[in-house]
Amino acid sequence: MSTDSMDGGEADTRPKIEVTEDAAEQAISLLEGEGLDASEAGLRLFVQQGGCAGLSYGMRFDDAPDEDDTIYEHHDLRVFVDPASLKYIEGSVLDYESGLQAEGFHVDNPNVVSECGCGESFRT
Incomplete structure (x- = not known):
């Protein structure tokens, strides 16, 4: 399990996944509404097969990260990303x-080369 934080320390050259303050506040509010502890639980961001462009984003709350997850911490929100998804959404x-x-979470992904018309799926 590797971690990444905005709290300083040595420079990390790995591509990061950033979370805006608005996204973190909304996610923490929803997470706590589910009765989960934000210091242990987090938002899982992943990529799955599907949609007219081939890939789509998925999000869910998890009690804890998996052993091989990369953990990003931004604005007190923990984000868990599995290795297979990371290669599609890094940066x-x-x-x-x-x-x-519309209202909701949006992923601004620099790796996307095309999206479907409705914006629900993408191709890298």
């Missing part, structure tokens, strides 16, 4: 958007 930013049309 991404997780944000929370709210507006008239």
